[in-house]
Amino acid sequence: MARHLFTAMLTAGALVGLLGSSSGARAEPPSSEEIVNAFEAVLGPIRTSRPSHAKGTCAAGHFTATPEGTRLSVAPVFNGQRVATVIRFGVGVGNPAGPDTGRTTRGLSIRFEMPSGDTWDMANISAPIFGSPTPEALVAGLLARRPDPATGQPNPQAVAAFVAANPATTLQARWLAATLPPASWATTPYWGVNAFRFQGADGEVRHARWVFEPAAGTQRLTEEETRTKPASFLADELRQRVARAPVEFDMVLQFPAPGDDVTNPTIAWPDDRPRAVVGRLVVTEVAPGPGGACDPISFLQLDMAPGVTYSEDPTLHARTGAYAVSLSRRLQ
Numbered sequence: 001m002a003r004h005l006f007t008a009m010l011t012a013g014a015l016v017g018l019l020g021s022s023s024g025a026r027a028e029p030p031s032s033e034e035i036v037n038a039f040e041a042v043l044g045p046i047r048t049s050r051p052s053h054a055k056g057t058c059a060a061g062h063f064t065a066t067p068e069g070t071r072l073s074v075a076p077v078f079n080g081q082r083v084a085t086v087i088r089f090g091v092g093v094g095n096p097a098g099p100d101t102g103r104t105t106r107g108l109s110i111r112f113e114m115p116s117g118d119t120w121d122m123a124n125i126s127a128p129i130f131g132s133p134t135p136e137a138l139v140a141g142l143l144a145r146r147p148d149p150a151t152g153q154p155n156p157q158a159v160a161a162f163v164a165a166n167p168a169t170t171l172q173a174r175w176l177a178a179t180l181p182p183a184s185w186a187t188t189p190y191w192g193v194n195a196f197r198f199q200g201a202d203g204e205v206r207h208a209r210w211v212f213e214p215a216a217g218t219q220r221l222t223e224e225e226t227r228t229k230p231a232s233f234l235a236d237e238l239r240q241r242v243a244r245a246p247v248e249f250d251m252v253l254q255f256p257a258p259g260d261d262v263t264n265p266t267i268a269w270p271d272d273r274p275r276a277v278v279g280r281l282v283v284t285e286v287a288p289g290p291g292g293a294c295d296p297i298s299f300l301q302l303d304m305a306p307g308v309t310y311s312e313d314p315t316l317h318a319r320t321g322a323y324a325v326s327l328s329r330r331l332q
């Protein structure tokens, strides 16, 4: 019930600022357990599906870095050889039956599997910004939306007070409300959102964010299609598309100018910042039905030292632990 409620909130885009920020100061960031408990407070206990991007389809393919990628990162993934990938396309709701037509994010998660056995993971979304500037804000925003046991609904005053006190938490929902959803998992950019540090072959370390840009171009549903398309069309559309030809994305790095904030994922850097195409992802297979190789894994190995390491963004630091706790609860 709560899970459906949460999805409805997301889909309508009515509640701006899904993932919010705390007004109370805390010395320590929330623990991974506290973060996942906050998701459960809204969605109910995690059983088998992810509390975020619960709906998804497994796929597979490969990634090859460009010479520019090899120059900009010494990580093995960027050595120019073809790297096998496990892929998961998702829909950013807490309900595995949530609609593909909602004004929520779509996800592109990738596990790069090196021949050495090393892996590098990323989980990207179809919005350039995240819904929360800090993990504290994420937890407080979720807890403000706990359903009241008496009504089964969140307390509107608590939500309104939270949103009013935490305007940064409204930015992603505003972007999503103003942007029609993708027509296909193959026709939207997917942003990594968090900044990382890239160590180049020249020894220099550069902050960067990335985006996967679709070779097919960006195509969105029409307003009418958001009302008339079936609740589940993305998986079959992708299967049919990949059966005709591989689906491809360019991985593009964006570099900040002095003064651009590398710590706050609710603020996108301006489009005119320098960019470099560092690789191409090719999707060659889509699972024929539910489940597959991506299901029992969590995309939590987010750095690949020394070539790609964490920035100072606090939300980035919260991710790995929370993903691991979530994984352990959904595989119990």
Ligand code: HEM
Binding pocket: 035, 036, 039, 049, 050, 051, 052, 053, 056, 088, 089, 090, 107, 108, 109, 123, 124, 125, 130, 134, 135, 138, 191, 192, 193, 194, 265, 297, 298, 299, 314, 315, 316, 318, 319, 322, 323, 326, 327, 330
């Ligand atoms: C404070 C920061 C964050 C927290 C605590 C958080 C938490 C979570 C959790 C608990 C899951 C479920 C993991 C699992 O069960 O395998 C998840 C999945 C996901 N998150 Fe985050 N997240 C954060 C930031 C972000 C950001 C910035 C992005 C966007 C780039 C993002 C994109 C995703 C995606 C795409 C998935 C689905 C992964 C999959 O396909 O398995 N998250 N997140």
